[in-house]
Amino acid sequence: MVTMKDVADRAEVSIATVSFVVNGTKRVTEATRERVEAAMRELGFARNPIGAALARGRTRILAMLFPALERPLSLTASAFFTSASRRARHRGYDLVMWPIGNDAEQIAVLARSGLVDGVLLMEVQLEDPRVAALVEHKVEFAMIGRTADPSALPYVDIDMSSSVEAAYAQLIAEGHEDIAFLASASPAYDHALVWRAMRAYREVTERHGHPTTLIACDEMPGDGRRIGERFAADYPDTTAVIILNEHAAPGLVAGLTHAGLDVPADVSLVSLGSSAYMAEMTEPQLTYMRTPGTELGELGLDALVDRLEDTQGPLPQVLLPCELVPGGTVAAAGPRRTPRRA
Amino acid sequence: MVTMKDVADRAEVSIATVSFVVNGTKRVTEATRERVEAAMRELGFARNPIGAALARGRTRILAMLFPALERPLSLTASAFFTSASRRARHRGYDLVMWPIGNDAEQIAVLARSGLVDGVLLMEVQLEDPRVAALVEHKVEFAMIGRTADPSALPYVDIDMSSSVEAAYAQLIAEGHEDIAFLASASPAYDHALVWRAMRAYREVTERHGHPTTLIACDEMPGDGRRIGERFAADYPDTTAVIILNEHAAPGLVAGLTHAGLDVPADVSLVSLGSSAYMAEMTEPQLTYMRTPGTELGELGLDALVDRLEDTQGPLPQVLLPCELVPGGTVAAAGPRRTPRRA
DNA sequence: CTGAAAGCGCTTACAG
């Protein structure tokens, strides 16, 4: 390993000077800088971030916390990671995915370790024990998502109210009235996004005076399938479903099809918060509302780094709506035909 | 932040002694140890890994390298990460996912940084520039997968030959003869697993004197769909497909169905190297051969840590086969019916 | 503009 000492010796300067040119922290004459840069090049120097971290008290490592040990990582979720990490590199940080449970204690360990300068929190819950732990341990963070009361916290999130409204409006326009809402339900997780979506759904059904039909579904294709297979019996009057559970959406289509229902003639579907990847799996292709994952990943990273670098700045709080992408699963409401088999 | 100095002061010992009890590196009298442990508890001490890393020259951080910036992260892939990181914690390391391209230069940067002690490499290619870079920069690593000649390298991998043979045998037993092989094809990536699978496929078809039909497909559902829709025209005599592209498998079923072909009556399918998650998305459910992701993640992590801790030990080299999970996409070969629509 | 020196929090021969 070649150190600053080696570079300093070769360039015949002090290691302080080397540090100044490496970091650009102080003015250095053109001549010396060139000498130092030549030495670095010749020796193949790369600053040891461990030494720098110890001296500075900052590592320039950021962690994305996704409870990957407890639930599947969707392609949509990995889009957040991809775009956020690219953005991180752009701003001089490394963003890594830190596998951690939905667990305050593990946060405490991470915080005390001092290994990361900040945290990007995903899959935020209404009352998130991780948020409490991060605040308690004074770890800088930003959320992709938001808690029940996020007014004092930095976040970027999906504007779920408007997205639900848009999905509902789309179905209303096709003459649907009994429009169900299928949400992901995990007992251990009180996902804030789902809660807000359900609230928006209730509001919009009440405003229209239409029935409110909530369906809970695990975040696995198999549970969507199960619901689809029993759909005709369990929801005889429902002609459309808004889905907020991208893992279950293809399974739901499979289950409906298996039970002899036709999508969209018998049941129209809109998948909320998904991506082309999931939409293309089904026949017909899902009509969906795209999660702005790339945008939110970038904005979330910026929110975090802004906090890190300027604690006085305005609190970053951003909401982005999902955007409708037409597919083949929405049709005009009509009388439910008798299932062909089942 | 509470440091060893603080603990030492309170316990009235030297920081060396604190270090010895924290690490268990040297014998310490019961009495002193208890004093030190009490002090640690009272102060809420946690060893600063940055300081330790600088002193030791090791960080105890391991990186899983997945070219997540370039391709989707499947659920199967995330199972590797999940199980490997759990195992890492068990062995006293932190495994994080380091987003990095398929790029030797980025490996060099990571290596020179000294931030990680070792690397777990995924999505290994036949001639992998990352392997060359890791060797050149003397970074300890283990592969999940293997290069063209891995004889001198530590790895764990799927036993593709036997898995392909098993899938083929399954279809032969149902009377199929023209069995195609659909593999993921990405121009930038010469995925070793795919190459080995295709070689095994060629061998087995030749041995049986059956046709060899190779189909290339992008790792996206949409491309599977495209192939499915044109399947009747492009492969009129093919009655079964072995799929090695879990991203495309549901799309293929969707495309076949869309074109009026019945799965499995017209076309039988076996998805190689997949999981229940993907299998449950389609109607009927996919017959698949399960990737032993959990097992390979653990074994891969062990391989890496074994190298790290005992460079003299035997080179870890493990192959695990995929295991058949019956579904609804395999049926006896019969004459292709005329597509109902298309 | 440049350098000598202290310090970041730990580990580890070396003495005793």
Place this chain on the structure above:
DNA sequence: CTGAAAGCGCTTACAG
């Protein structure tokens, strides 16, 4: 069994 001290590679007031 325990401690004083050097050292890991860097940053950053403080002098000059």
